[in-house]
Amino acid sequence: MTDASFTGLVRLRDDASSDAPAVTVDSFAEQSNAGAVRIEPGDDTRELLPHLGHVTRVEINFPSFTDGRGYSAAQILREAGYTGEIRAVGDVAVDQLAYMRRCGFDAFQPDKPMNEADVEAAFARWDHVYQKTTDARVPIWGLRHGLNDNAGADG
Amino acid sequence: MYKYDQYDQRQVDTRVEEFRDQTRRRLSGELPEEKFRPLRLMNGLYLQLHAYMLRVAVPYGTLSGAQMHALADIAEKYDRGYGHFTTRQNIQYNWIKLEDAPEILADLAKVEMHAIQTSGNCIRNISSDHFAGAAADELIDPRPYAELMRQWSSFHPEFSYLPRKFKICVIASDTDRAAMRLHDIGIQIVRNDAGELGAAFYVGGGMGRTPMIAPCINDFVPLDRLITYAEACLRVYNRYGRRDNKYKARIKILVHELGAEEYTRQVEEEYAHMLEQGVEPPFAELERIKTYFADPPFESGLSSDVDRSDSDFALWVDRNTHQHKADGYVSAVISLKPVGGIPGDASVEQMHLMADLASEFSLDECRVMHTQNIVLPHVKIADLPALFARLDAAGLSTPNLDQIDDIIACPGLDYCSLANARSIPVAQKISERFAASGKGNELGQLKLKISGCINACGHHHAGHIGILGVDRKGTENYQLLLGGSEAEDTSLAKITGPGFDEDGIVAAVETVTDVYLAQRSDGERFLDTYRRIGMAPFKEALYD
Amino acid sequence: MKILTGNDLKTGEVIWWTGTDWSLHVNDAVDVGDRADEIAAREEAERRVNVPYAVDAETDDQGIRPSHIKERIRALGPTVRPDLTLKPADPTAGNWVI
Numbered sequence: 001m002t003d004a005s006f007t008g009l010v011r012l013r014d015d016a017s018s019d020a021p022a023v024t025v026d027s028f029a030e031q032s033n034a035g036a037v038r039i040e041p042g043d044d045t046r047e048l049l050p051h052l053g054h055v056t057r058v059e060i061n062f063p064s065f066t067d068g069r070g071y072s073a074a075q076i077l078r079e080a081g082y083t084g085e086i087r088a089v090g091d092v093a094v095d096q097l098a099y100m101r102r103c104g105f106d107a108f109q110p111d112k113p114m115n116e117a118d119v120e121a122a123f124a125r126w127d128h129v130y131q132k133t134t135d136a137r138v139p140i141w142g143l144r145h146g147l148n149d150n151a152g153a154d155g
Numbered sequence: 156m157y158k159y160d161q162y163d164q165r166q167v168d169t170r171v172e173e174f175r176d177q178t179r180r181r182l183s184g185e186l187p188e189e190k191f192r193p194l195r196l197m198n199g200l201y202l203q204l205h206a207y208m209l210r211v212a213v214p215y216g217t218l219s220g221a222q223m224h225a226l227a228d229i230a231e232k233y234d235r236g237y238g239h240f241t242t243r244q245n246i247q248y249n250w251i252k253l254e255d256a257p258e259i260l261a262d263l264a265k266v267e268m269h270a271i272q273t274s275g276n277c278i279r280n281i282s283s284d285h286f287a288g289a290a291a292d293e294l295i296d297p298r299p300y301a302e303l304m305r306q307w308s309s310f311h312p313e314f315s316y317l318p319r320k321f322k323i324c325v326i327a328s329d330t331d332r333a334a335m336r337l338h339d340i341g342i343q344i345v346r347n348d349a350g351e352l353g354a355a356f357y358v359g360g361g362m363g364r365t366p367m368i369a370p371c372i373n374d375f376v377p378l379d380r381l382i383t384y385a386e387a388c389l390r391v392y393n394r395y396g397r398r399d400n401k402y403k404a405r406i407k408i409l410v411h412e413l414g415a416e417e418y419t420r421q422v423e424e425e426y427a428h429m430l431e432q433g434v435e436p437p438f439a440e441l442e443r444i445k446t447y448f449a450d451p452p453f454e455s456g457l458s459s460d461v462d463r464s465d466s467d468f469a470l471w472v473d474r475n476t477h478q479h480k481a482d483g484y485v486s487a488v489i490s491l492k493p494v495g496g497i498p499g500d501a502s503v504e505q506m507h508l509m510a511d512l513a514s515e516f517s518l519d520e521c522r523v524m525h526t527q528n529i530v531l532p533h534v535k536i537a538d539l540p541a542l543f544a545r546l547d548a549a550g551l552s553t554p555n556l557d558q559i560d561d562i563i564a565c566p567g568l569d570y571c572s573l574a575n576a577r578s579i580p581v582a583q584k585i586s587e588r589f590a591a592s593g594k595g596n597e598l599g600q601l602k603l604k605i606s607g608c609i610n611a612c613g614h615h616h617a618g619h620i621g622i623l624g625v626d627r628k629g630t631e632n633y634q635l636l637l638g639g640s641e642a643e644d645t646s647l648a649k650i651t652g653p654g655f656d657e658d659g660i661v662a663a664v665e666t667v668t669d670v671y672l673a674q675r676s677d678g679e680r681f682l683d684t685y686r687r688i689g690m691a692p693f694k695e696a697l698y699d
Numbered sequence: 700m701k702i703l704t705g706n707d708l709k710t711g712e713v714i715w716w717t718g719t720d721w722s723l724h725v726n727d728a729v730d731v732g733d734r735a736d737e738i739a740a741r742e743e744a745e746r747r748v749n750v751p752y753a754v755d756a757e758t759d760d761q762g763i764r765p766s767h768i769k770e771r772i773r774a775l776g777p778t779v780r781p782d783l784t785l786k787p788a789d790p791t792a793g794n795w796v797i
Contacts, residue, residue, distance in 0.1 A: 041398070066193055066276065068316025072393050075313055079432055095177065095194055099312035115185075121176070126169055128162050130306045132434045133313065140162040140306070141436035144443065182709065184746050202749065204773050206711035235783055249777075252710045497779055568769060569777040577772075579779045629767055 006113035010097075012106045013085055018056040038089075045073040049080045058082070060105070062090035071103045078104035078134030094118040098126055104134045156219055156520060157302050157447045159267045166309065167264045170271055174198045175257035182254065197277055197315065199247075199270030200256055203572050207251040210273040211263060215283035215301040215325070216244035216523040220514035223521060225266040227506035233259050238506065240491060240499040242563060242614055243322070244282050244523040245273055249570055271309055276317045278308035278389070282324045284332045285524040288448060289486045289532040291478045295352065297327035297344055299445045300381060303436065307382050314389045318396035319404035321389070322361070333525060334641035336360045336369045337617060339406045340388060347375050354381055358388055358418070359410030362611035366647045367407040370415040372422060380426075383435045387426035391418065450481075451518040451533060457483025459536050468543050471554040476539070483536055487517075489529040489546060490553040490561065494590040495583050498564040499527030508549050516542050525614075526563055526602075528556070559601040559668070560586035563614050567607030567624060568631070574607035576624025576631035577657075581605055584661045589668075598668055601681045604639075617641035619682040620667065621648040622660055633660035637667065637693055638685045649690060652698055663697055670696045700730035702763065703738055704770065705751030713773045714748060721748060723785065725774035726762040761795070771796040 011017060020035030025043040028034055028051065036057040039045055048058075058077060060070040074086050087107035088100050094114045101123065108114075132139045138147045159167070177194050180186040186194075195201075199210040211226065218226075226246055230238045233255050234248040241247055251259070263269055272279055281301040288296040304323060308314070314321070324335045327344035335341035341357035353375040360369030376384045388406075395413075397403045410418045459482065463469040476485040489509060491499050501509070509529055513521040516538050517531035524530055534542060546552040555561045562585065565571065567578030582605055589595030604618030608625075615621030621636035632654040639648030655663050668681070670693050675684045685693070702725070703716035714721035715728040716738060722728070731738055735753035742748045755766040765771050776784030778793030786792035 065190075066316055067398055068276075068314070069394055069398075071313045071316065072390055075390075079428070093190060095190075099310075099315055102312035118180075125173060126310070127165055129312075130166065130309055131311055132432070134432075139436070140166075141440040143162065144160070145437050145439050182746070184744075188743075188749060202706055202711060204769070205713055205776060206706070250711075250783075254709045568772055569779050572769075574769075577778065583779070631768065 005116040007116050007119065008109065008113045010108040010114070010119055011085075012101070015085075017107075018085070020057065022057065022059045039070070039073050041067050041069040043073075045076045048077075049082075052077070052080070052082050052084070055082075055084055057085040057087060057107075059087045059089050059109075062088060062092055062096075065091040065093060065096055071099065074100070074104040075134050094122050097122040102129065102131075102133045102135050102137070156217060157214075157298075157444065163306070164264070164267070167267070167269045167271070170198070170269060170310070171257060171260045171264050174260055178253060178257050193275055193316075195256075196275035197272055198256070198260065199273035200251070200253070201274060201572075203249065203570055204568075205570065206249065207253055207256065208247055208249050208570070209251045209256060209259060209270060210241065210245050210247040211268060211270050212273045212280040213245050213268075213523050214305050215281055215287065215298045216285050216525075217287075217298065218513070218521050218523065219266075220510040220519045220521070222266045222268055223506055223510035223513060225262065225268065227503045227510065229259055229262060230506065231503045232262075237500050237502045239497075239566065240501065240523050240527045240529070242525050242527065242565070242612060243273075243280055244285070244525055245280055246523070249566075274320070275315075276319050276321075277315045278311060278317075278321045278323060281305050281308065282322070282333055282338070282525065284326045284328065285522045285530050286332060286477055286486050286532065287327070287522075288450070289477075289479050289484075290328060290330075290332075291480045292330050293328040293480070294346060295327050295344055296445075296448050297325045299441060299448050300327075300342065300344060300354070300378070301325040302444050302447075303381065303441055304385065307385070307436075314393055317389075317393055318398045319401065319406075321392075321406065323385075329643060331641070331643040331645070334614070334617060334645075336645045337362055337366070337614075337641055338369065340385065341369050342381075344378075345375065351377075353377050354384075356384060356388065358422075359407040359415070361405050361407045362614060362616050363405065364402060364609040364611070365405075365408065366611070366616040367411060368645050368647065369407070370410070372415060372419040378441065379438045380430070380435060383429045383432075384422075384426055386434055387422045387429050390425050390429070391421045395421075451520075453481040453484060453533070454535070455482070457535055457537060459483055461536060461539065465540075467547075467552075467554070468540060471543055471552055472539060474554045474558065475556045476534075477530075479533070481533075485534055485536055485539070487531045487534045487539065487542060488524070488556045489531065489551050490555055491528050491551075492555055492561050492586065493550055493553050494560060495587045497579050498562050498582050501529075505549060505551060508545070508551070512542060512545060526557075526561065528561070555595075557600045557602060559589050559595050559598050559603055559620075559664075561602070562586060563602075563604040563618070565606050565608075565613035567605075567613075571607060571612075573610055574624065575609075575626035576607050576633065578605045578607040578613055578622075578624060581622060581624070581633065581657060581660060584657070585664055588661055588665065592665075594665070594668065594672075597672060599680055601668070602640075603664070614641060615639070616647050617645075618648055619680070619685070620664060622664075623650075625654060627654065631657060633657065635660060635663050635667070635697070637690065638682065640682060651690065651694055666696050667693050700756050700758070700763075701732060701735055701753045702728040702756045702765070703731045703735050703751055703753050704728075704773070705739070705742075705748035708746050708749040711749075715774075716742070716751075725756075725765065728756070728763055768796055
């Protein structure tokens with residue numbers, strides 16, 4: 001193996017990273033001035049939607065990478081117009097990054113650091129996508145019927 | 156047939172590169188097995204009893220001659236000279252090396268094929284009617300809708316780590332040849348009173364250890380909302396499907412526990428929300444896909460006369476051909492169920508021959524049936540004698556479509572790490588026994604399906620006669636089930652009683668067919684007689 | 700006795716622990732006693748085997764016989780394709796698994 005650099009936090013945002021402690025969804029309901037909240041797989045993300053105005057970071061926990069509820073949680077937040085950070089935490093690996101990003105995640109803090117070269121490769125891998133999600137990418141059906149990537153990114 | 160454009164090709168090529176990288180990291184030790192396993196499964200790669208097994212997707216069962224040739228080449232180059240056609244209209248290879256798997260995927264990509272999502276807790280290969288685009292009784296060719304859903308479901312970022320696997324089927328005729336209501340989502344393209352086409356959604360069916368028939372949750376989803384509605388069905392499942400127990404994780408359990416009405420309410424609510432998200436491809440995309448499935452150039456004025464002077468040929472025509480929508484054509488079924496053979500297996504030579512025959516006789520198309528046979532969908536009736544001669548010379552002319560020896564059998568304990576008992580030897584013995592006695596010819600349509608474990612890959616719940624292999628204190632034991640159907644009259648088979656050993660189950664099948672022969676009324680199939688007289692006479696003959 | 704088995708990581712072939720290495724032949728297997736976990740962990744870490752596990756076996760006049768039919772089929776090959784088993788010349792080899 002060649003020498004590799006490893007990273008504990010991958011962040012695709014330009015704004016300053018908030019270090020507010022993340023509270024649980026349950027306690028968030030009581031102290032809804034908290035700046036960060038952490039969603040567990042069984043939580044109903046939609047309960048948070050009315051209170052997201054001052055939240056700068058949502059952490060979505062993956063106790064196991066095979067539990068895919070967090071992908072829907074992130075999509076629901078973005079569909080509701082939330083523009084703050086959505087950070088995947090827990091059992092997150094490089095093989096999940098591309099799909100997570102498509103669902104609206106823009107920060108990744110795995111339990112086990114990831115190889116930086118693999119992270120770059122994962123984000124660069126898919127030139128095209130089949131589905132419309134909450135990222136700005138124009139799906140293949142859009143490209144086939146006259147939309148282009150830039151138009152999608154602006155819209 | 157659908158043809159990839161630059162985008163489809165790029166997607167499949169990218170997947171090959173991704174899996175090549177994942178395999179490299181597995182072999183170098185960067186990726187431990189527990190992390191690699193879900194990734195290899197999403198590329199169809201299992202670890203089975205004797206080796207890795209690779210399952211290749213055959214979307215909605217449709218193959219060109221060149222694709223069938225390529226499948227044969229893979230069997231020759233990377234496997235041990237044969238492949239196994241499956242009840243999901245796919246093909247699997249039993250002797251694959253992990254280090255070869257990326258190359259195999261690259262070979263597949265060259266003929267617009269892949270192994271994407273043929274396993275794993277994601278949306279699997281979309282299945283369909285094996286006579287699609289040919290059957291006289293269909294409303295419209297269902298495959299464009301299946302292809303639309305294939306693209307939508309491939310690499311779906313939100314639905315790739317579902318609670319459990321997810322199988323979708325699309326048909327477009329009232330006759331169900333694809334076990335539609337035994338899928339996680341079964342879709343039937345229908346026409347409403349206003350003459351518009353739409354999709355009826357049946358959600359929450361399945362076989363496995365808790366078989367369920369899917370209820371209809373929406374009888375008319377407009378075709379330009381197909382993806383949006385499916386997305387809503389999946390999102391409710393992804394969020395609320397059980398993850399605490401893998402045996403209760405299929406959507407059928409969610410639908411059952413919530414009740415169809417409550418599940419439907421949640422889907423409709425999500426659907427209303429999803430309509431705002433713009434996830435539906437434009438109708439022009441469906442129209443684009445449809446152009447690939449336009450009718451091939453059928454000739455007109457063809458003769459429909461058949462020279463029946465050769466009785467073997469006449470029997471094969473009667474049993475193994477299906478009515479076509481164009482005059483002078485039929486769909487011809489190539490049986491992969493020779494007497495005493497392994498259901499669904501085909502050698503390299505047989506695959507090459509079937510590929511050639513597809514090119515010569517069927518406008519370069521063939522289909523994989525969920526019953527593990529191959530269809531040549533568009534054969535001129537005038538060509539049938541020549542086709543039959545070629546098949547006969549290769550041992551592929553067994554005239555047994557839907558007969559008792561047209562047995563569905565999973566690989567069972569001869570190959571599968573999940574199995575409790577062998578399936579194939581039981582199938583072999585049954586077909587040999589009925590062939591030797593000649594009794595098989597008296598039985599008419601009789602669908603016999605064998606699974607080597609409760610996961611039900613052999614569809615035993617849906618057999619007119621079903622057999623389930625179980626492990627009884629370390630020895631193989633077989634339960635007998637009666638009365639199932641995967642067709643439009645879907646029903647689930649019931650267990651007769653205590654199980655049998657291997658010879659016992661073969662004798663038991665003969666016993667129940669004897670009851671049928673003694674009790675049947677004119678024109679009744681085995682299933683009809685069972686439904687009329689019930690379980691009791693069969694139990695009496697078996698156990699008293 | 701307890702014997703250790705798994706599949707070769709690269710080829711997927713069924714293999715049995717011989718005390719020093721891995722063999723395709725169950726008759727080469729050794730009794731690992733209570734050392735199965737230790738050997739399995741080491742060999743898996745060295746990537747010489749994939750998902751190793753211990754199984755019960757007995758010895759009879761033909762050699763080592765795994766106690767469960769599944770392991771006997773793994774040791775031999777598919778009973779319905781004698782030509783693809785480890786005893787291709789013996790069409791009745793499948794009887795051993797029963």
